[in-house]
Amino acid sequence: MSNLAIDARGVNKTFGTGALAFQALKDVDFQVKRGELVMLVGPSGSGKTTLLSILGCVLTASAGVVELFGTNITSLRERQLPVLRQALIGFVFQGHNLISSLTALQNVALILETRGVKRRHAHDEAAALLKRVGLGDKLNSFPDQLSGGQRQRVAIARAVAGKPPLVFADEPTAALDAHAGLEVTKILTEMCRENGTSVVVVTHDNRIFHLADRIVHIEDGQITDGHTAAAAATSATAH
């Protein structure tokens, strides 16, 4: 069995056609080991979110091969991808993206219920996860009754609910202040490490680099280099 959670080779993505065509990714090779936490960094428009979308099975590559745990997702039909997302992937979005009509508990439990967990167990597990992220007293609060940091913590609980083997986080600290940003990323990394989850975090925020196992830089749709977290953190501090 391969030790790779993600194995992307020669991935290209072009938006539009003809004169309006824009190549967002150019022959990208990207690997993540099982249980590894990788931060994907780069300037705006560098292609990191496009890469994350392809790895997260919400966007198809124009060319190249992407394997998740040995399953070639580029060869799958579009209608097969939702099952893969549901079974394997947890998402943390930049804007939390909670369902406004559901309480914190229901937001987390929904993911478990759709994965086949019985309702009562789903609620018990969701409550435990929310307590774990420090929201034990906010189980029945709706998203609009929570602060930005609290919402993102609910989003993290939702992403790790059911212990998916992969979690993708897109700028999870972007809408938070420095303290809250660091706090939620710590929670995310701790929970994922406990579960042995592979994590890819797209971020600009160099204050959280030290939490990663590896930092991968992407620029103009190409991977430029990869560092260990310690080297990247040192580099960021120097800057």
Added chain:
Amino acid sequence: MSNEAQLDVAARIAQVKRNRWGRHRATIGLGLRMALHAKPKFVGTVLGVIFAVVLAAQQLGVLFGLLDKNTQFVDNCTAEVWIVPPGTTYANPGQKMSVALLNQARVTPGVAQASALIMAGTTIRKPTGGAEALTLVGVDLDTMLGGPYNIVVGDTNILRQADTLFFEDAVRDKLGGLNIGSVREVGGYQVKVGGFTWGLLPFGPPFTFANLDLARTLANIPNDQLNFVLIKVASGYTPEQVAATLRSRIDTADVITKTAFHKKIVSTLLKDQLGISFGTSTAFGLIIGFIIVMLSMYSSVIDNLREFGTLKAVGLTNWDLMRMLAVQSVMYALVGSLVGLGLVSLMAQGISSAKLAVIVPPVLVIATPIIMTVMCLLASLLALSRVAKLEPGMVFR
């Protein structure tokens, strides 16, 4: 490094595939919560359905009431077969026929009883001056076929007394303040009020009942003529059999069973008078309701586009989202139908009178939620098309 569940990727995928019912249940619950959470939108959408139900069901209730007013004479008459002038579409005053038809009917196999019925237009003079139109019904008192029904005062035997009539209670004031024993001039003759019926008001003038001889006198119809022949079928025969036999023996009149006559009156009224007018207002109510529900559901989807995108990103399919919208549609339809039918029932009680009955029959109660559900499901198609086109990748933008 990893726990067993993570390593077994295939097992996780299989579990998700197996879990159809759990996903169905979760999405049904989510659909309901989403609809109920946005209370103003929920109320607005349900009001749209209520509006459609009230307008459509109230119009149909009035239509059923009017149809009933015009078929009730046939429906309440114990005759099972009618011999009517050619081309007859209603049970109202019309051409006269020969009494030979009555004799022919009486000797036809399968006929248990056959009676003449007089139905003629006449007038009543009011004590204060002026006159009102009446539909005079002359009845064979031995068979009572076509006799008065819904009697509120009096006994039909009193019609055997000379110059005695039954009038319609609901218009007694309009006819000049009638009371039992009142004497009035009908068709130029002095008659006496012997009893009252209630609610016998077709589109034409109110029914007024007399015995056959008196009716012939008041309407100036000779003894060798009549308007209808009413037949009661002998046991062992069906109305259809007797009607067929009569048709083979009679070529100067139409023979029609009670059921067929009822249907003929209804279809004629719908085609000629009521259908277009009530059909238009009913359709108008449904169209308005459809538009309100459609716009409300569409705007709800647009308002929550990011949430729908998120649901797609975390693995829900278009079918799952379709189920959510369908559940919302059914809820709007059922809640709106229930409240709407309740309001229509109250309105029916409030506005029903002897002249206008608003009838909400069981078929309307059953059909309304079904029609509204279909309407709401169709109305959700626009919202669904927007959701179906939604790219899950939009959540990253």
